[in-house]
Amino acid sequence: MIRRHLPFAAVAVVALVAAPLLLEPFRLGLLAKYLCYAIVALGIGLAWGKGGMLTLGQGVFFGLGGYSMAMYLKLTEAEGGLPDFMVWSGVEELPALWVPFANPVFAMSMAVLGPVILAVVLGTLVFRQRVRGAYFAILTQALAAAMVILLVGQQGLTGGTNGMTNFFELFGQDLAEDSTQRGLYLVVAGVLGVLYLGTRQLVNSRYGRLLVAVRDGEDRVRFLGYDPALVKTVTFAASAGMAGLAGALFVPVVGIISPALLGVVPSLELVVAVAVGGRHVLAGAVLGAVVMGYAKTAFSEQFADGWLYLQGALFILVMTLASKGIAGVAQTVAGRLRSARAT
Incomplete structure (x- = not known):
């Protein structure tokens, strides 16, 4: 049992101790961003890899968590006034929807509970009708597209296409300080x-x-007396809660939340990342998110005009040579080593 947890312990020590010491603040912030995506990927690995629910709309839950945190940060900086984008949009009075988010406990609770409640409602309606497979995937993808349209159309309420940015302080700590970003990284990793x-x-x-x-x-399973709809709804809600929490952590780490970060394309990219890492293994989902995030940054820095092609080539290469992802390759190698050792 101890040996099984040694790899996780080693990675945890490196992530928590070595990374803040070895990486400069900018790179450490990028790693924190990748780990936020890894939290979403972990939820996808649970829902898709273990539950067979291909969800293409995790960006919706990620966005709900992100906007909840962003609303709190904006109200804190406004100090009783209106957030800057509302002033630019001609809003004269703080919308009633925003008022409770001045409380940090409420804002952080809604960052998780909001996605969970939406997932429970959606799951109850969908899984009771035995909607599954490609139909469920298309439904979640449509939800992501509808969410983007809603956010873009509410300029005075959500910031529209630009979203919300210019966050300067979190719980009295300057977000521009390296020490604050280092602390945020440790929180995300933890x-x-x-x-x-x-x-x-x-x-x-x-x-x-x-x-x-x-x-x-x-x-x-249904013939055995269990309720598959309930089982799937609970799992779907758990994955949504993870995505919402990741969105709440993402906002102070990156400093922005906008519709471009939670639409159909970002949701698909997260699913691709899980597939690359290995959707049937939880550690593979986490690894895939970090690898794809790093690849996206590295390719965009070195090949500004063609990094999307390189990212797509990486996905095709992994799926062609290792259909079970990176985790599947690791399991195969480990199995062969054990066999050779036994021989």
């Missing part, structure tokens, strides 16, 4: 570690085995 261990424990529990059974034979 949250990811806790969520990974919790999700892994969930997958290895009786509920996790039931979830896999629903994925592989939903009708058989």
